[in-house]
Amino acid sequence: xxxxxxxxxxxxxxxxxxxxxxxxxxxxxxxxxxxxxxxxxxxxxxxxxxxxxxxxxxxxxxxxxxxxxxxxxxxxxxxxxxxxxxxxxxxxxxxxxxxxxxxxxxxxxxxxxxxxxxxxxxxxxxxxxxxxxxxxxxxxxxxxxxxxxxxxxxxxxxxxxxxxxxxxxxxxxxxxxxxxxxxxxxxxxxxxxxxxxxxxxxxxxxxxxxxxxxxxxxxxxxxxxxxxxxxxxxxxxxxxxxxxxxxxxxxxxxxxxxxxxxxxxxxxxxxxxxxxxxxxxxxxxxxxxxxxxxxxxxxxxxxxxxxxxxxxxxxxxxxxxx
Amino acid sequence: xxxxxxxxxxxxxxxxxxxxxxxxxxxxxxxxxxxxxxxxxxxxxxxxxxxxxxxxxxxxxxxxxxxxxxxxxxxxxxxxxxxxxxxxxxxxxxxxxxxxxxxxxxxxxxxxxxxxxxxxxxxxxxxxxxxxxxxxxxxxxxxxxxxxxxxxxxxxxxxxxxxxxxxxxxxxxxxxxxxxxxxxxxxxxxxxxxxxxxxxxxxxxxxxxxxxxxxxxxxxxxxxxxxxxxxxxxxxxxxxxxxxxxxxxxxxxxxxxxxxxxxxxxxxxxxxxxxxxxxxxxxxxxxxxxxxxxxxxxxxxxxxxxxxxxxxxxxxxxxxxx
Numbered sequence: 332x333x334x335x336x337x338x339x340x341x342x343x344x345x346x347x348x349x350x351x352x353x354x355x356x357x358x359x360x361x362x363x364x365x366x367x368x369x370x371x372x373x374x375x376x377x378x379x380x381x382x383x384x385x386x387x388x389x390x391x392x393x394x395x396x397x398x399x400x401x402x403x404x405x406x407x408x409x410x411x412x413x414x415x416x417x418x419x420x421x422x423x424x425x426x427x428x429x430x431x432x433x434x435x436x437x438x439x440x441x442x443x444x445x446x447x448x449x450x451x452x453x454x455x456x457x458x459x460x461x462x463x464x465x466x467x468x469x470x471x472x473x474x475x476x477x478x479x480x481x482x483x484x485x486x487x488x489x490x491x492x493x494x495x496x497x498x499x500x501x502x503x504x505x506x507x508x509x510x511x512x513x514x515x516x517x518x519x520x521x522x523x524x525x526x527x528x529x530x531x532x533x534x535x536x537x538x539x540x541x542x543x544x545x546x547x548x549x550x551x552x553x554x555x556x557x558x559x560x561x562x563x564x565x566x567x568x569x570x571x572x573x574x575x576x577x578x579x580x581x582x583x584x585x586x587x588x589x590x591x592x593x594x595x596x597x598x599x600x601x602x603x604x605x606x607x608x609x610x611x612x613x614x615x616x617x618x619x620x621x622x623x624x625x626x627x628x629x630x631x632x633x634x635x636x637x638x639x640x641x642x643x644x645x646x647x648x649x650x651x652x653x
Numbered sequence: 654x655x656x657x658x659x660x661x662x663x664x665x666x667x668x669x670x671x672x673x674x675x676x677x678x679x680x681x682x683x684x685x686x687x688x689x690x691x692x693x694x695x696x697x698x699x700x701x702x703x704x705x706x707x708x709x710x711x712x713x714x715x716x717x718x719x720x721x722x723x724x725x726x727x728x729x730x731x732x733x734x735x736x737x738x739x740x741x742x743x744x745x746x747x748x749x750x751x752x753x754x755x756x757x758x759x760x761x762x763x764x765x766x767x768x769x770x771x772x773x774x775x776x777x778x779x780x781x782x783x784x785x786x787x788x789x790x791x792x793x794x795x796x797x798x799x800x801x802x803x804x805x806x807x808x809x810x811x812x813x814x815x816x817x818x819x820x821x822x823x824x825x826x827x828x829x830x831x832x833x834x835x836x837x838x839x840x841x842x843x844x845x846x847x848x849x850x851x852x853x854x855x856x857x858x859x860x861x862x863x864x865x866x867x868x869x870x871x872x873x874x875x876x877x878x879x880x881x882x883x884x885x886x887x888x889x890x891x892x893x894x895x896x897x898x899x900x901x902x903x904x905x906x907x908x909x910x911x912x913x914x915x916x917x918x919x920x921x922x923x924x925x926x927x928x929x930x931x932x933x934x935x936x937x938x939x940x941x942x943x944x945x946x947x948x949x950x951x952x953x954x955x956x957x958x959x960x961x962x963x964x965x966x967x968x969x970x971x972x973x974x975x
Contacts, residue, residue: 351706351939358704382680384673384720384942385707398706593915593933611915613950617673620706621943628935 338364340630341426341435343414344442346372347616348606350398351623352439352630357405359631364433365402365409366426371395372443373570373607374616376465383616394616414442417580421600422637436637437630440577440589440597440604441623444570444614449481453537457564461543466490466565473498473563479546480504481534482567488512488520490567495523502559504529504548537564572608584610595626603630660686662952663748663757665736666764668694669938670928672720673945674761674952679727681953686755687724687731688748693717694765695892695929696938698787705938716938736764739902743922744959758959759952762899762911762919762926763945766892766936771803775859776888783865783885788812795820795885801868802826803856804889810834810842812889817845824881826851826870859886894930906932917948925952 340356342349345367357363374380374391381388403409412428417438419425426433446464448454454462463469466480470493478498480490483505489512495501503510503526510517510528520526529548535556536547543564549556574587582590582598588610595603605622607614662678664671667689679685696702696713703710725731734750739760741747748755768786770776776784785791788802792815800820802812805827811834817823825832825848832839832850842848851870857878858869865886871878896909904912904920910932917925927944929936 347706354704354706355937382676382723382946383707384669384676384723384945385705385711385716386719387723387726389707394707397708401704401706401709404709591915593913594935611947613916613947615677615943615946615950617939617946618943621937621940621946623706624704624937624939624943625933625935628937 336364336431336433338362338408338433338435339634340364340437340439340627341366341424341433342439342441343367343417343426344372344440344606344608345370345399345409345411346441346443346606346619347374347395347398348443348608348619348623348626349439349441350395350402351620352441352603352605352627353402353407353409353623354398354405355624355627356439356630357402357407359627361437361631361634363402363407364435365407366412366414366428366433367409367442368411368413370399370409370411373614376468378467380616391616398620414576416576424601436601437634438580438602439623439626439630440581440602440608441606441619441626442573443607445573446566447568447571449534449537449566449568451534451536453539453543454566457537457539457543460541461539461563462537462566463563464566466493466567469563469565470494470497475499476562477560478502478563478565479534479559479561480565480567482569483507483510484569485512485516486569487567488516490565491526492516492520492523494565495520495526498563499525501526502529502561503527504532504534506531506533506551534564570607570614574608586610591622593625594629595622596629601633603627603633658686658753658755660684660730660755660757661956662686662759662761662949663688663746663755664761664763665689665739665748666694666762666928666930667692667721667731667733668763668765668928669696669717669720669941670765670930670945670948671761671763672717672724673942674763674925674927674949675724675729675731675945676720676727677946677949678761678952679724679729681949683759683953683956685724685729686757687729688734688736688750688755689731689764690733690735692721692731692733695936698790700789702938713938720942736898738898746923758923758956760902760924761945761948761952762903762924762930763928763941763948764895765929767895768888769890769893771856771859771888771890773856773858775861775865779859779861779865779886782863783861784859784888785885786888788815788887788889791885791887792816792819797821798884799882800824800885800887801856801881801883802887802889804891805829805832806891807834807838808891809889810838812887813848814838814842814845816887817842817848820885821847823848824851824883825849826854826856828853828855828873856886892929892936896930908932913944915947916951917944918951923955925949925955 928941
């Protein structure tokens with residue numbers, strides 16, 4: 332039997348929160364493994380971050396690549412894989428990916444949120460082939476074309492405003508009477524001549540040959556179904572924490588977010604969480620980074636206590652010896 | 654009678670937390686005034702920040718200058734003054750500086766911590782003239798000289814290690830039996846031949862003509878007092894939140910830190926807090942920045958509720974319209 336790889340801390344997720352946690356745990360001399368499906372997470376979807384303190388304007392890929400480089404410079408290991416199960420307890424956790432098992436004394440959950448899907452026929456088949464969950468990323472591909480946007484709230488409004496500048500025609504499909512969002516944005520959207528509002532309706536099927544060609548739209552009030560020819564469909568239903576695989580490990584709130592306290596401790600000893608996966612209501616890169624640092628220092632103090640050593644304060648200073 | 658200047662939000666403190674809060678409140682379209690004694694706060698004391706995500710290595714002045722520039726680019730106003738009193742209530746606060754009064758609906762407390770002082774004769778007189786609260790900043794001035802460091806914990810240990818490389822002789826004065834700190838650092842320090850450990854002792858007076866020339870040291874066990882000739886004295890007793898002027902406004906903990914919840918709300922409606930002034934146990938620039946953003950978004954949602962408007966989620970996107 333192969334021996335599991337053992338680390339002081341395993342961080343699940345390699346975006347702003349997870350990479351910042353790794354900068355801090357590795358810098359404190361803790362052996363650190365980061366397991367992420369990709370590096371950067373949702374920051375990758377943004378070309379124009381203006382509110383990360385220290386950078387006037389930077390794209391998400393460049394910024395999170397810097398985080399990654401910093402984490403590696405302090406000897407954090409980063410692997411690309413999917414964590415399927417975490418079990419164990421206080422000081423002895425086992426983390427499973429499809430190919431391997433790892434052990435650690437500490438877990439930091441930082442795997443963010445995932446776009447909510449439609450759950451209709453054709454969705455899986457057309458992902459990346461006309462179906463997108465990110466207007467910011469994929470919108471520019473639909474210049475002069477016809478697209479549908481599914482959603483009733485802010486994400487959908489933003490996507491519609493953006494796409495109406497690019498596409499020839501935009502169907503805004505909402506299962507409510509009316510869409511909601513920022514007042515100025517809504518007024519702006521409603522003034523656009525190439526946007527068709529389709530209310531009280533759900534997309535029931537996505538169809539096409541190699542790529543999306545049409546969608547079926549069901550009016551939930553009348554029960555009538557209609558087919559719309561579209562070149563692309565954007566699902567903008569917001570985000571959800573995919574936390575089912577940790578529901579026996581830590582307490583979740585009613586939205587399935589991991590509940591943390593101010594110091595990023597979860598309900599389980601030795602398990603910390605940071606970033607969008609937590610019940611912090613604000614999704615901001617700098618907040619995720621701050622929580623990543625907080626989780627790492629809480630984890631360090633926890634490990635020191637396990638070893639019977641005195642805990643340290645964090646401070647501004649840069650000390651290689653810590 | 655002159656009319657007070659009125660803002661949506663007044664931020665007290667212009668370091669990492671306050672400036673980040675200003676970036677966010679101003680960007681959300683809230684009229685924002687930042688009142689700080691200086692820009693940068695304790696980050697100014699650091700020449701080598703390696704753990705702010707996004708920068709491998711940057712000095713505190715350069716980094717917080719970037720924060721300041723960003724806050725101003727979103728039309729936050731910044732003035733250099735000292736807040737002496739905050740009174741008022743929910744939605745109508747009055748902020749007093751020695752020269753002026755301001756009003757706001759929201760207050761964000763972000764004025765950090767201040768080095769703890771000795772409280773002995775000569776201290777005020779020799780500040781900046783041989784007496785320093787920051788070895789990192791002023792240590793290099795004492796090459797080849799004799800210095801005393803006052804303190805028993807990590808800050809003092811760090812200062813002693815640094816100064817023993819620079820100065821000819823270092824007195825490490827502690828009111829305890831022994832100093833405490835990081836194990837490696839302590840071992841390192843104890844091996845240094847130019848460090849004299851003076852335990853169970855307090856500095857009782859600082860003396861000199863134009864600059865520090867000697868200190869009186871009282872052994873608290875024996876009661877004997879001795880005079881040491883020194884060129885400089887470094888007070889490294891840690892930091893304290895100077896929160897007396899807000900003690901009637903918000904709840905403080907036993908260390909006089911402002912108690913906040915995860916969303917940076919204090920016990921008083923309309924008053925938020927971020928950074929080192931809060932009861933967050935970790936002092937890190939990125940944690941202060943994350944809290945600044947959190948306080949700002951909590952404040953924004955609070956103001957929206959006051960106006961009876963729907964609140965928004967924060968998200969990664971950069972939207973000028975928000």
